[in-house]
Amino acid sequence: MKIAFLFYEGMTALDAVGPHEILSRLPEAEVFRVAKDAGPVRTDCGLILIADHPLSAVNQADILLIPGAGSATTLRDFPEVLDWIRSIHKTTTWTTSVCTGSLILGASGLLKGLRATSHWAALDRLKLWNAVPMEARIVEDGKVITAAGVSAGIDMALTLIAKIAGPQFAKSMQLGIEYDPQPPFDEGSPRKAEPVLYNALKSRMVAAFEKV
Amino acid sequence: MKIAFLFYEGMTALDAVGPHEILSRLPEAEVFRVAKDAGPVRTDCGLILIADHPLSAVNQADILLIPGAGSATTLRDFPEVLDWIRSIHKTTTWTTSVCTGSLILGASGLLKGLRATSHWAALDRLKLWNAVPMEARIVEDGKVITAAGVSAGIDMALTLIAKIAGPQFAKSMQLGIEYDPQPPFDEGSPRKAEPVLYNALKSRMVAAFEKV
Numbered sequence: 001m002k003i004a005f006l007f008y009e010g011m012t013a014l015d016a017v018g019p020h021e022i023l024s025r026l027p028e029a030e031v032f033r034v035a036k037d038a039g040p041v042r043t044d045c046g047l048i049l050i051a052d053h054p055l056s057a058v059n060q061a062d063i064l065l066i067p068g069a070g071s072a073t074t075l076r077d078f079p080e081v082l083d084w085i086r087s088i089h090k091t092t093t094w095t096t097s098v099c100t101g102s103l104i105l106g107a108s109g110l111l112k113g114l115r116a117t118s119h120w121a122a123l124d125r126l127k128l129w130n131a132v133p134m135e136a137r138i139v140e141d142g143k144v145i146t147a148a149g150v151s152a153g154i155d156m157a158l159t160l161i162a163k164i165a166g167p168q169f170a171k172s173m174q175l176g177i178e179y180d181p182q183p184p185f186d187e188g189s190p191r192k193a194e195p196v197l198y199n200a201l202k203s204r205m206v207a208a209f210e211k212v
Numbered sequence: 213m214k215i216a217f218l219f220y221e222g223m224t225a226l227d228a229v230g231p232h233e234i235l236s237r238l239p240e241a242e243v244f245r246v247a248k249d250a251g252p253v254r255t256d257c258g259l260i261l262i263a264d265h266p267l268s269a270v271n272q273a274d275i276l277l278i279p280g281a282g283s284a285t286t287l288r289d290f291p292e293v294l295d296w297i298r299s300i301h302k303t304t305t306w307t308t309s310v311c312t313g314s315l316i317l318g319a320s321g322l323l324k325g326l327r328a329t330s331h332w333a334a335l336d337r338l339k340l341w342n343a344v345p346m347e348a349r350i351v352e353d354g355k356v357i358t359a360a361g362v363s364a365g366i367d368m369a370l371t372l373i374a375k376i377a378g379p380q381f382a383k384s385m386q387l388g389i390e391y392d393p394q395p396p397f398d399e400g401s402p403r404k405a406e407p408v409l410y411n412a413l414k415s416r417m418v419a420a421f422e423k424v
Contacts, residue, residue, distance in 0.1 A: 012233070013232065013233060014229055014232075014233040014389065017225050017226055017229040017230075017259065018226060020225065020226075020257060020259055021224070021226040021257060021362065024257040024258060024259075025257065031257070031258055031259075033259065040262060045232060045233060045236040045237065046236060046243055047229065047232055047243075047245065047261065047262075048261070048262035048264075049259065049260070050252060050259075050260035050261075052260075099390075119390060120390060137394045148390050149388075149389060149390025150233065150388075150390055150391070151366065151390055151391040151392075151393065152390055152394075154363065154393075154395075155393065155394050155395055155396065158395055158397070159396045162396060167397065168409065170396065170397060171397045171399040171405065171406070171409055172409050172412070172413050174395060174397055174400045175409060176361075176362075176413060176417070177226065177361060177362035177363050177400075178331060178332060178361025178362055178364055178400055178401060179363040179393075179395055179400040180349070180360075180363075180398075180404065181363065181366075181367065181391075181393035181395070181400070182349045182367050183366075183367055183370055183386060183393070184367065184370050184371045184374060184382065185370070185379065185382060185383045185386055186392075187383040187386050187387055188386045188387060188389075188390055188391040188392030188393070189387070189390060189392035190387070192392065193383065193387045194383070197380065197383055197384050197387060198387065200384070201384050201388060205388070
């Protein structure tokens with residue numbers, strides 16, 4: 001089973017690494033970390049990940065995963081990346097995104113008429129790509145699965161491996177990564193957060209998405 | 213504020229990248245990704261991260277974070293790494309670990325008499341280093357904070373930034389990474405998992421830790 005992760009400059013590392021920790025442990029997983037060019041990719045917090053393959057080396061995948069970034073849609077300056085996404089999507093069983101990775105799927109023209117989610121601060125922008133924004137942690141429409149912001153990729157990956165390898169496998173993986181979340185606060189979604197925090201953060205994040 | 217992440221061959225990427233996503237966004241964070249040698253570090257799922265600095269380039273840190281690995285204690289073959297950990301620990305405000313990273317703290321002699329946690333399958337092994345194993349997601353004893361398996365690093369990092377930058381900052385960060393966990397199953401801890409899954413996974417994982 002070929003699993004392709006798209007890497008790009010400025011991506012949010014956890015968007016990819018959360019699901020990578022889970023999907024790469026699927027039996028017979030063959031993982032391809034792909035970027036415009038193979039080599040180092042600087043993420044938005046300075047951590048550098050290595051892309052093993054350039055776009056041209058990967059022309060098929062069973063699962064495609066697109067991580068997000070505050071600057072996700074700067075990828076529209078790289079039409080060859082969007083071309084690659086469209087081309088791989090034709091071959092996938094599952095095309096997935098985490099956070100604002102859905103804006104990249106949108107910019108690639110793959111969300112037209114589909115229900116999808118994104119980081120809460122970017123959700124409205126899905127309409128720009130004729131997608132139907134859904135306030136949900138994971139949205140599945142046909143073979144396209146989109147996850148909400150950053151940490152939602154972990155929930156999405158567990159959901160996906162349950163479909164692929166069965167719920168027992170997924171539960172064992174959940175236990176393996178001891179995913180029994182106990183955040184010290186319960187303010188991880190707009191509906192739970194204090195309005196003053198929500199409004200301040202939304203202003204900052206929307207400004208970052210302005211380039212979309 | 214200097215934050216040092218120890219990277220090493222075979223480490224579990226998410227152990228480090230979860231907290232990195234949070235700690236590196238602290239105001240005035242200066243992040244050092246450190247390994248025995250600077251350069252590429254292959255994690256246990258094949259993803260390669262770059263260590264920016266060799267041990268010799270970093271001699272102080274306000275926060276030290278040690279990620280885990282199935283093979284965590286192969287680090288005991290590298291006494292210079294354990295020496296470095298001991299030396300940095302003398303300078304820290306907080307010394308932290310995720311998953312079996314606590315076994316590395318233990319092997320460095322830093323957990324003697326302290327309460328600590330680890331991945332559930334490795335918890336007993338803390339006794340080898342004269343630590344007091346605690347069945348808890350996060351354990352704080354003095355300036356040492358240990359987290360349980362893999363994903364617990366995210367909860368630990370949020371707890372830590374609340375101490376450092378206040379609860380409002382931590383809540384805003386939680387909202388920023390949309391950390392409103394909704395795992396598809398509720399089997400992420402030994403107490404919640406089906407016994408048959410737990411026993412099978414424990415056998416496999418304990419075998420991996422045998423080299424401790």
